[in-house]
Amino acid sequence: MDKDNNITFDEKSESRLYVGNLDLKITEAALIKMFSPFGKIVFEDFLWHTRGPKRGSPRGYAFVQFSTKEEAKRAKEKMHGKLACGRPLVVRLAREKYLMEMANKSGKPSGGIESSRSGPLQMKRSAKIAAIKNKLKAMEEEDHDTKRQKQKQG
Template sequence: MDSNNLSDEKSESRLYIGNLDLRISEAALIKMFSPYGKIISEDFLWHTRGPKRGEPRGYAFVQFSTKEEAQQAKEKMHGKLVCGRPLIVRLASEKYLMEGGESSSKAVGGGETTKPYLSGGSLTRMSRGAKIAAIKNKLKSMEEESHLSKRQKPADSSSRSSNS
């Protein structure tokens, strides 16, 4: 049970930082978050193959020594403009849980909320249940988009036929 408590503590002190401008370096990221506590690890993700190989992926993870430090950094840095872009800062454990509730309300607007969460290597860090939830949310948003496009097509074709 102690190992479970350690992993819970670790996930509560690990932050996901998203919407990073590509000009932000690892050093700049550490400098931005170090005033909030002791950073014990940092994972800055890079493209490993393809045409963008070697370029930043636009998100990172920062591990603080305590969950209180992580919570303070989250509160202070979420939404802060850096290089003209608002940072998305969440507890790494919240990243997938919160996404599910948000995607259903935002899916009508374009469904972009689920795409960053399902990209490449991030799936391997998710628990099995989180993977299933993310896939279900993606399918739901795709179905909603499909229904919207089906409704629009008949309206478009009927307006064209009445004009001709």
């Protein structure tokens, strides 16, 4: 159990929403205002670019944590596809978003994801570790490519 608010990890992952396709004009305050009618927001993470030419500008997605999974489910149902500044919002359980990205990156339909009739998609621990290693490798390759391009220019 989490000492702060007595919510277990599983409950947290079920009540945390990924909110994507945010127009860059949408602020943290606007995001909270949009989602607060569906329940108590216990945490919100609005992501910003931290370096590079876009430093300080919004990344176009955020995470909203509700106090219960029922509130999160209701917010997801009501807000997914709703227009905000002319763009349809993409709202998913944060866990779904992560699992979908891992499946898409692996190039395989399952991507280490098991589906069960009794519950939501679950990823094997070994598949999670492999996905993290692949992500790190891709990031290192991007970094090397960027350095090579700079060397060619300089």
